[in-house]
Amino acid sequence: MNYLLGVDVGTSSTKSVLLAESGEVVAIGQKAYDFDTPHPGWAEQDPEVWWDAAKDTIQQVLHISQVNPKHIRGIGFSGQMHGPVFLDRAGNSLRPAIIWADQRSAQECQKIYEIVGKEGLYRTVCNPVDSGFMAATLLWIKTHEPETYKQIQTLLLPKDYVKYRLTEALVTDPSDAGGTSLYDVRNLRWSTEMTEWLALSEEMFPEVKNAIDVVGTVSPKAARETGLAAGTPVVNGGNDQTMGALASGAVKEGPVMLVIGTGGTLFTTVDSVVVDQELRMHTYPHCVPNKWHLLGAILAGGFCFKWFRNVLSPTQPYSYEEMTQEAAKIAPGAEGAIFLPYLAGERTPHMDSFARGVMFGVTVRHTRAHLIRAIMEGVVFAMRDCLEIFKQLQVIPEKIFASGGGSLNPTWRQIQADILGLPLITIQTPEKSATGAAMIAGIGTSIFSSFDEACQRSVSLGEEICPIAEHTTRYEGYYQFYRSLYPKLQESFVEVFQLTSR
Template identity: 30%
Template sequence: MRRDSGEVALRGEGIRRGRHKQDPCIIGVDIGTTGCRSTVFDSEGNILASQGAEYPIIYLPGGGAEQDPEVIFSQMLAVIKASIEEAKISPSSVAALSLSSVFHSLIALDGKGRPLTRAIIWLDTRSTQYAEKIRGEPISRRLYENTGCPITPAYPFSKILWMKNKLPQVYKKTDKFVSIKAYLTFKLTGQLLVDQSVASGSGLLNIHRLNWDEDTLTFLELPRGKLSQPVDPTTKLGPIAPQYARQMGISSSTSLIVGCGDGVLANLGSGAVERNSMAVMIGTSGATRVVIEEPKLDKNERARTWCYYLADRHWVCGAAVNSGGNVYRWFRDQFCRDEDEVSSLGRTGYEILNEYAAQIGIGSEGLIFLPYLSEERSPYWNPQARGVFFGLSLHHTKKHLARGVLEGISFCIYSLIQLVEEVAGKTDELRATGGFTRSSLWIKILADICGREILIPQVSEATAFGAFILAKRALGQLENIKEGKKLVKIRELYKPNLAHQKKYAQLFRIYKRIYKDLETGFAEMAKFRTTSQIE
């Protein structure tokens, strides 16, 4: 289906469900930031069932953001069981579980594999002072060139340094530092391993050799033995512990594919696996990514992009922002509670906000929103940046603000598109993934800002579908991961309105100028916040 820029209709998930079969099935399990989802696919990639569950983020003073790994584990077991029950398949018909998870999490384990900490996630900024100090030193460039990861608070590299200084007793007791996915697979199989994909998003793995980086370990004074063994993402683990296999409703002999990080699997699941194709994601956060056949790094001294491993000697060059759907959710929760109450009548607060935004013209009648509510990563890497409504006047209403939020996040994503193309080369197509694909208006806004067509894959759960494709590769059903593109079908195509693009080009220049003009103010306000906390 093709949608031109004039359409504003809302869509649901658009998931196509196949017939219930007893043929071998593959379950893609996506462990996300705010919840997990289990999707059952038949051998052709049709969805038989999909079930999800949420879990909380525990926010702590000073920028802490953690999650309980046991809660995540129990929710994962529950959604797998629920999806199998929905699909009405037998335990023996599940050929494999294929895992996807968020990048950048860190859990400290003792010598018996018991957590000494909760999972410290990518949103945690308590290591900011250490990351900023190292970014100003000459060694930061060498570490970036080795690992593909800029020095930022998001990465386990910085979190380990923070823990060593702020939680020295925990650090001393730590036998292993692991990711949330490594902990889940350890619980399921007793094997303490980490896939090279998730490891490549730690700031600790050499992106060229696909093993722990000696320069980084030496700098941190971190013994290699405190890290688990990196393995290929197509590695099959097992057997699964019988008690957990029963809870999930599968056989303990089911293959457990160790899998990849969620972002790179979204490329695989959306079909953005060629050099000319870019995946654009807005979920909790936002990112743009291109698959490449060798590591590619930013030559700019600020190291604005990252490079992670996918599989089959393919890497992903990308850039990410903290400001995505979480910002729209913040706006809904703080300013639109009355609208969200309408959900009891069959419509969500998001749907109503989208309708509000659709009633307002481009630029929200002189209003621009900087969406930096949780510091910011690419392209500025500025932990002091904060959110701003610029141009606010007495005539502006909630409807204008709703439109401004969607446009501000989209400007932020557009800056990433430009940045990744600067590093990895020009692309011909954009493929959209993430929760924002449920909003026709939001995709239209982004298409108009970019002046580019945007393709929407038929399976909205691109990460889970990527896990499915990876499992087929692990099971020997595909020669390479790029063959998986033939399984990806396109549901819709959004074409830009070129007249709208001209207006947005002017607004984007203003957006960038506002940020530059406020850099000094951001720094001064950060100093004020720090002083106020001390007092």
Template identity: 35%
Template sequence: MKYVIGIDLGTSAVKILLVNQLGKVVNEVSKSYKLIQPQSGYSEQSPLDWVEQTVAGIRKIVQEFNGQPSKIEGISFSGQMHGLVLLDKNNDILRNAILWNDTRTTKECIKINESVGKERLLKITKNSALEGFTLPKLLWVKDHEPELFKRVKTFVLPKDYVRYKLTGKLHMDFSDAAGTLLFDVGKKEWSQDICELVEINPDICPPLIASHKEVGFITSTIAKATGLLETTRVFAGGADNACGAIGSGILEDGRTLCSIGTSGVVLSYEQSANKDFEGKVHYFNHGAPNAYYTMGVTLSAGHSLTWFKETFAKIESFDELLNGVKTVPVGSNGLLFTPYLMGERTPHANSKIRASFIGIDSSHKLQDFVRSVLEGITFSLNESISIFRENGKTVDTIVSIGGGARNDVWLQMQADIFNAKIIKLSSEQGPGMGAAMLAACGCGWFESLKECANVFLKEDKIFAPNKVNVVKYKKLFKIYRNVYESTIHLNEELAKFRT
């Protein structure tokens, strides 16, 4: 039996999977690292921590492996998007990485819109200027740390730096480049126009590579540190959402992914870069060859449920918290929740809007509030699905992963609100599995990612929409959409009183 390793470099930890030729996860190791927040709105990490913990995780995988290291043929990567890693002429780190959830760059986003123009930016990058993307971070460093910026030779994203330290080869794949705002998504090349307009030297943009392409082999240093052989092949890998799509079988039209973690993502496969969503959703290059995906984001998805549990329900487990939800009817007995705890991304891109419970009654019990939180999160995700459908996309099959796939009541709720068939996978590993699949295909185990998915991914349960509930939720969704416009001014006024 042969094996590959999938490395998923997340925001809080790196997760490493050892996967065999049948798609079985033989072992998995998680190694955490710290978040650095020097002040409000700042979010940074040390790239050296990523490397150290990745190497330690691989070493543990190899040490616990019963077979010969030669049976582990390849490695590939998934990584947190948008993070900025700046390197000097020796490819040494110049500062801590600025992460995707760092919000210090509002002024830089305004500057990008003024310099490039919103329409031109959308035409080239398929995305609007948001604080999370990489280009605003580059401009922030240029403006606030000019002496350091003069020493910048190149920049990469988080998993690219880890791959560089493992191989000595420096690249960025298309799916991660698409999240920089410097990349022409359709042409799959760095945009000279944008670089010129924002006064960034295009020479600092790294070499590009497709996610499935082979980069090289691990170095002798890494081989000694991990126990792997120097002949272990390394493949480029992709952005976490692109790899999550691969690891969930989102590899053809009509297939959509709903991933509910701290934030929530609805992601749908696209065959071309020609569709125009007017910036209402993100539009990125897929990790699959010559493909794309559209994506909407709910900032506080699982975070809303965690916040409610920790604030109002001192219950040890989420299973216990959700235990009574099944007894509550559709609409939570007239209670509605909007999950804007940290603002909202899709479709509003508003960092100032805040959450609401609407319709609170003295008869409401804990389980009513819990169900309303679940419904509110799902309504927010449905905003993205509505945009897809309004632009001619067929969304009839949705693979649900993450926290939202661990409760049957919530899965049925997704089927009813999305009005689509919901699939729960028997083994749900998301981005890490996608990275492993890229390595498996790269090693020649399969002719295509679709063929790999047929072997690696198995359906566990299917939830069909309940027609009666679909009708009720359509009415409730209209009410939900009214809350945003009705509370914008109120939240602007209340913001003055926040400390």
């Protein structure tokens, strides 16, 4: 039996999945960690934490499965997007990686818009710039840590750093490069115009190869550290969204993939480059050659749920199941309590690092259960914002493939179907991004003959949840009111930021 290994370098954990060529997941390893916040709004991770977690989880799956490492025919990678790892000439990390959740570079974002403008971004990289993206982070490093900037030899994305430690290859793929706001996603190359406008050295950027390309093999040193067989082929892989889409079967036009995890994303495949001229969402290359994907992203999805749980019960356990059981007793609309889930700023559609969370319309009638329900609905209203932009771009979804923590609970699943107004199908494929990474390894090493064969063997679909017409109608009014709140509060968000920054 042949096996494939997928490694997903996430924000809160690294996961490894061992996949049999039959498509069955035979072992899963996971190691959790946190990110550091040395200052308010900062988010950093030591790349060594990722490598240690990758080694640990690979050893876990080898131990659990008792598979001979020589029977692993390929290894693929998935990972969190946007945040650069800074390597010196010796290949050592110069400082902690500044990850996607970091908000320190708001001024640098403004500077980029002043230099390049929306039209320039639309024409060159097809995407907005936000805090936590490589473009803005590099400018921040150049201004605030010039000595570090001078020593940078190579920039990598998180998954690519772990891949580098495994193979010594300095390479990324189009889907991850697209998330830097420095990559021309139409022509699949680093944007010379952007690097010239921002006075950045293009020599820092790694070579870009296709997601399905074999980019190296496990080095003898890495084999000793992980337990893998030296010489095992390593396939490039892609960002966690494309790998999750692959493991969900969302590799063709039509379905939309909804993931509510720490943040939240809405993903759909397109056969040609579709770009929002207002730059409210992202257009990135897919892991499937000659395809792209549209991505709407919110910064706080399930994180809102976790935050509120910790507020309610900082010392004693209060389970998510208990919370959702309470919310299930409340009618749609939470009796007028409306939650804006902007706890960490917001991306789609506002691209506003100053945005803040709001619980609006609370009265003495509202209970804890109402507020829990309002948070669940507010997160899905934010995802509806993304869906509306898809429709404006003439990308009309047929159904929703749902995954992430938000798909595990029946109450939240029904809220999603009702607010989005589409049938929702749960994806039962375990650990989708890591499984997708294993699938891409199988495609790249010809264990699977095609993307279709990989999906047929590996993707597992669950139940279909249909929207309840009465709920959908009720939610429409609440959603329109939800949409009206941000424009009224936008200036207030900046004012409160200035107050707290004094």
